[in-house]
Amino acid sequence: MFVAHSMGGLVARYYVECMEGWKLTRSLVTFGTPFRGSGNALGFLANGFVWKSGPFSLFDGTEALRSFDSVYQLLPIYPFVNDGSKLVRPAEIDIPNLDRERASAALGFHDEMTKAYELNRELDAYRSAGTKIRAVVGVDQPTAQSATITADMVETSTMYEGEEISGDGTVPRVSAFPIGYQESGVTYISATHSALQSVANALEHLRGVLTATQIDFDKFRADPIGPGSISLDLPDAFDGTAPAAFRLRTSANVQAVSGLVERLDGTPRQWRPTLMRVGPNEYAGELALPAGLYRFSASPTNFRPASDIFLVAGAYANS
Structure with a gap:
């Protein structure tokens, strides 16, 4: 079993789907994993990453952040940036300070996982004993859902086509579970991205997942003459x-x-x-x-x- 926060869930899922990790992994529990990307990554790459206190810059991590392919792998993989007439994926448009070739390569990283999942689920062994992804998703926090290009920077918005969908403040709720999985299997927690894995009800959910294998559920099948409903x-x-x-x-x-x-x-x-x-x-x-x-x-x-x-x-x- 893997228990992962944020991008750790992408690393674990790549192992599960693309490296046959599903044969060894019962469950993957993710807390705020950006399976479909995060608008914050786009903002940091385009606008820079500087910690400030009033007029003073305490830390400038822009150069280091732009050097990481892993940050590009956090870019939204769905239509997110307004090109003037419609929303497009970041890899499909020229964006200030964004290396479009690296953005396309990062999109390929996600496509590889999706295609591997589609092939894996055709296998009987994968369907019966493959890895179950149990996504914990943060909600109720203002979260970047779309973006527009203004002058030489990117401006993000908490609205997506006129609707505020929310998320955990970093990862939109629509991004925090993988393509191909049903939303009905998601656990929603009202918490911010950094706190999601430590709030009490999220930990209770995790405890339930961890202890599930200790129970033989076949013993608890309803008897034909057992309790009614x-x-x-x-x-x-x-x-x-x-x-x-x-x-x-x-x-x-x-x-x-x-x-x-x-x-x-x-x-x-x-x-x-x-x-x-x-x-x-x-x-x-x-x-x-x-x-x-x-x-x-x-x-x-x-x-x-x-x-x-x-x-x-x-x-x-x-x-």
């Missing part, structure tokens, strides 16, 4: 000026079903709504509640519990 039909939000109807269904017959409503904001409080049987394994009721955020849950004996969170807007007159 419950499905809820409850609005995500409703106007509290009138009662809201809801229903639930059980996968097998049960003598009675009870529900519990808990308020999640303000003063803690609980309600037990009345449930009426309206059909085979089907129950209905109404919720008349003050404005607020709530959780509804139901858990008959020998059934897997089910719950949902909903919002009440306004206030019910008789609450």
Whole structure:
């Protein structure tokens, strides 16, 4: 297993996909890895990299930074720079202080990984036992999403085609998981790039990944006559000026079903709504509640519990 932060995830993925590392690596957990690049790299290459305190320059790393091919490999690999009429990839346009040949070579580095992944997933062994990438992605932080060329420099923007997508402040959320992987497998954390790998909920996610191999999940398959399931039909939000109807269904017959409503904001409080049987394994009721955020849950004996969170807007007159 690899656990990698930022560009370390690119190094690990190159090993996994292009050097047959998938045969030896169970999981790759990445924290803020710019699989599709970062606008910050473009800004540093084009505009320079200087640490300042007021009018004083404390450190100028521009020359060193521009000498690293690895920094070019952090350039966005998707349309990012406005050429005057549309967005294009940095390697497809002349940009001040940017070596276009090196930018094209860096794009090839990413293309090599993508092509290797496409070939690998055709293999039965890769699909059954290949490396699982588990990306932890930072959100809610202002992050460069696009850029324009002005005079002799590059100006980045947190907007992409009129939309603010956010990220971890360095890596856009759309960049932090690889091409070919589904966003549904991503874990989102509200944190900055430098702190992403150290916040508590990110570490809990990592602990869960690390301990997963200690569990034999085949032991926990549902028995045909084991616990039943419950499905809820409850609005995500409703106007509290009138009662809201809801229903639930059980996968097998049960003598009675009870529900519990808990308020999640303000003063803690609980309600037990009345449930009426309206059909085979089907129950209905109404919720008349003050404005607020709530959780509804139901858990008959020998059934897997089910719950949902909903919002009440306004206030019910008789609450």
